[in-house]
Amino acid sequence: MNIGYVREKVINDEYFYSRHGDIERQNDNLSVLDVAEAMLTGRVLEEYKDIGRGESCLIVGFTNSGKPVHVVCGLNENSLVIITVYIPGPPKFKNPYERG
Secondary structure, three states, rough: OOOHHHHHHHHOOOOEHHHHHHHHHHOOOOHHHHHHHHHHHOOOEEEEOOOOOOOEEEEEEEEOOOOOEEEEEEEOOOOOEEEEEEEEOOOOEEEEEEEE
């Protein structure tokens, strides 16, 4: 999965949140627009092979206000599914780009 594909899906509104992804978005007080901004300006940080649920990736991006956001997304037929969303921080991440 590449960032161009992700951006195309976001621009064309061909994506949706899993239940877990939407709960996590709300838990970190991120708006739907915040997440879209991060996906449109971000880059793929990690790619995950298909191990039974399909191919997925971790995107790191920033909101227009500069807040870092991680988005894990995968494929679901012709749509992009947002699996989880969170603001990266210690102990799992030293910074938005490095694991802790």
